[in-house]
Amino acid sequence: MTAPDRLLRRLEWKLGRRLDGRLQGAYRTVWHGTGIDFTDLRAYVPEDDVRHIDWNVTARLDEPYIRQYTEDREMTAWLVVDRSASMRFGQAAGKESTATELAVSLARLVGQGGNRVGAILYDNHRQQVIPPRTGRDQTLRIARELMRPPSPGRQGATTDLAAMLRLAAVTTTRRRSLIFLMSDFIGETDWDRPLAMLTHRHEVVVIRVVDPAELDLPDLGLILVEDAETGEQLLVDTSDPLLRDRLAGQVNEREAALAGAMRKAGVDAHRITTDQDLLSALVDMVRRSGRRRR
Template identity: 80%
Template sequence: MSGPPERLLRRLEWRLGRRLDGRLQGSYRTVWHGAGIDFTDLRAYTPEDDVRHIDWNVTARLDEPFVRQYTEDRELTAWLVVDKSASMRFGAHEGKDSVATELAVSLAKLVSQGGNRVGAILFDNAVQRVIPPRTGRDQILRIAQELLKPSPAAAKPARSGRPAATTDLSAMFHLAAKTTATRRSLIFLMSDFIGDPGWDRPLGMLTHRHEVVVIRIVDPAELDLPDLGLILVEDAETGEQLLVDTSDPLLRGRLAGQVDAREAELADAMRRAGVAAHRITTDQDLLSALVQMVRTAGQVRR
């Protein structure tokens, strides 16, 4: 396979190898485990170890902290669940969709090392694409190819007078649960979480069976509207258009209040689902965000 998927993977491979130098590959194995973990040995605790692996009985007996070492199930299956809805195309630096694509391919590359299988579920309201999990570089290229394909949601909304539907996040999570039902998996869920409410329950049900890493991708302009004067804005999900004066202090104050309310509502929904989302913005350095995400994953693991 050649073309954009190959070029994307080669670029990310170079960046991953140059910037991470093996640190992330070692880190994710101690945070995101496979379906089975076998105890193999004990060794003295070091500050880099996960405190959850301390053997307290041995520690009390020897008066020195010891940690358990495990051999992970070599048949770890990971899924990349990526929101491909219209709102994901918003943002600077080629948009949230571009960030999700690079992040998904990077994670696929990292997780696939050691023979782990990786699959993908690409979702929008019109079409859902499922790529069954497999191993190898060809599988990563296939996932990259599908991620780079234009989504049917990219088509203009119908002008029939009825607005297009917003993203059905509940349907995305139900699809993920149905697709991954046969085996406990590691699921990376990437979305901007702009869509219909009520998704916290199906997300919570997904986390009961699988280890779910939630990644919320946002653009800074969604959190703090820049002062650009009079502009025409369009809702990417519904196609509705509105002329707004972004320099109007009353409008800016009202929008800031709405952003605060939306952030609070999202945080509450995440808590109800029993997850803590990693937030990545379109202006962040992707690899630095990836390293930080892995380092903090153990603190929010269920």
């Protein structure tokens, strides 16, 4: 077993909110509720299930108390992966390769506790839903579909991120789930409301995949650049200081707008770059998981 494999086996994703599940599998949440391991008693509040009231303690103290248990629960996780044309930009095999490697690692990480993992692979021209299942074969299936070349599609339209999020909401409506959303967030800008609706029901982990060249344009002289989604081409002098200053200002504006939209949706996005060590990035994401409680 390689060092990354050993590390993946030691990692455990912590939840920041209560999800749906059954008393099954080796996954133990941080939440109290129904289960087999009694942990504590606490005063009853109106939102509690009356079936959990401990009547003996209640009669003794003349105040209603409920029993708390540590829950063993199966969890359902979804990988929502943006497969649009802009994801093919970047170092090595591009942002798409980074998202694929992260998605497979997360499928292995979450699935190793007997949890179900599904996937939604999206671009404007083709959407694929892989229903959630358990086991190594499911991880292999997701990896196989992610490594398939995406459909060439038609140029001229930017990614409809809101439609991707609405598809995720419809697909995952049956039960509350842990959702990993991977995208570069290049596309239509009306996605903050659908994302907020998704986070209202589910625990959503947003992973924004970017390439360093999108944040700081390298000085390469005169180059021909092409918009991967619309096909529009432009001759650019990357050594022009005025152009570089203008682009830097636009990057800062876009970063601020994205951060504002994420805040409106109630999420803290992880930013992963294509030149980053993905294992270290994954460890950092796991370390930060579960900090937000709802």
